[in-house]
Amino acid sequence: MDNLIAISEMAKLYGITRQTLIYYDEIGLFKPVQVDEKGYRYYSVRQVPYLREICFLKSIGVGLKDIVEHFRERSASKEMQLLLEQRTKILQELSRLNKLRNSISQRIRLYEQSVEAEAGKLREPFMHTRTPKRVLFKEYVQPINRENLHITVMTLWRQVFQKELVPCSGFGSLFRKDDVLNHQALASAGSCLFLPVWNNDYPESFVLEPCECACMYKYGMPYDTESIEILMDWIDMNGYELCGDILDTCLLDTTFYKDETTMDYCLLEAPVRPKSL
Structure with a gap:
């Protein structure tokens, strides 16, 4: 041998x-x-x-x-073709992993905000500059209740998953300015997912530009509009007026609580400007 x-x-x-x-x-x-x-x-x-x-x-x-x-x-030519095909696969995988990395980073930032927010006082309005957000929106399934709220959100999640995007930037609700001013905040309100600002795979999505907002932390379901009324009263009393749609972002949902908490911990952000003279 x-x-x-x-x-x-x-x-x-x-x-x-x-x-x-x-x-x-x-x-x-x-x-x-x-x-x-x-x-x-x-x-x-x-x-x-x-x-x-x-x-x-x-x-x-x-x-x-x-x-x-x-x-x-x-053969050399066949191996070159094999390597070219493998390189293409690797580049596609790198693109997918890069999206996942960005999604994880966004979820981390969301939880960082959540941890900081827990130190905030409930129902005490304050001023804050909102960062830009890309929103994928769907009006609430009627009638508006907890079950249909989940259905609305999951409809959006399925839409996103079809394009293999992980919506790690959180979710919330959007209330149209005119409806809020007419004391009918739920008229055309709906749920939304927050996508990376750079992602334009969804032509129906739109970007909420950075702006000064009157804000308030609260526990509650988005269809409970009492907190919106409290915030609107504060806006009026402090010489501001609403100038955009109100965003209700869920910071911590009920899965984080071990007690009997049945409401989400949320942040209301209402774009404002000084009242016109």
């Missing part, structure tokens, strides 16, 4: 297991040149570069089925 390499030595050479080489033999990818009467497999020195190429292709993510097919009629 001079110039032959035992299976254990060949496996050690490339940092793989004996079981891997046995499997490669079984699927016809890399067969030994000799098998003795005891079933021990041996390889030729000339096979070393072939296994090196197999290990390389596998390390860059090419599937074993494709490697087997490739080695049946291997």
Whole structure:
């Protein structure tokens, strides 16, 4: 058995297991040149570069089925095409992972805001500059109640998942300015998901530009408009007027509470400007 390499030595050479080489033999990818009467497999020195190429292709993510097919009629041009296709797949995966990274970062920022917000006082309005938000909106399913609220939100989630986007920027509700001013805040109100501002995959989405807002933390369901009325009274008493749609962002939903809390912890943001003289 001079110039032959035992299976254990060949496996050690490339940092793989004996079981891997046995499997490669079984699927016809890399067969030994000799098998003795005891079933021990041996390889030729000339096979070393072939296994090196197999290990390389596998390390860059090419599937074993494709490697087997490739080695049946291997050529430089065919391998170049295989590598070009694999590079395209990797670039697509990098794009997907980059979106996931951004989504995770947005969820982290949401929880950072939530932790800071828990120190805020309930129902005590304050001024704050709202950051830009991309909104995907859907009017509430009627009649407006807890069950239909969940249905409305999940309809939006399904719409987003169809394009493989993870809506990690949170969710909330939107109340139209004119409806609020007419004391009919729920007339055309609805749920919304917050998407990355840079994402324009949804032509029906829109961006809420940064602006000065009168804000208030509260526990409650979005269809309970008492908090909106409290905030609107404060806006009027402090010399402001509403100049945009009111956003009700859910900071912490009821899944975070171990007690009997049945309401979400939310932030109302009402765009305002000084009253016209």
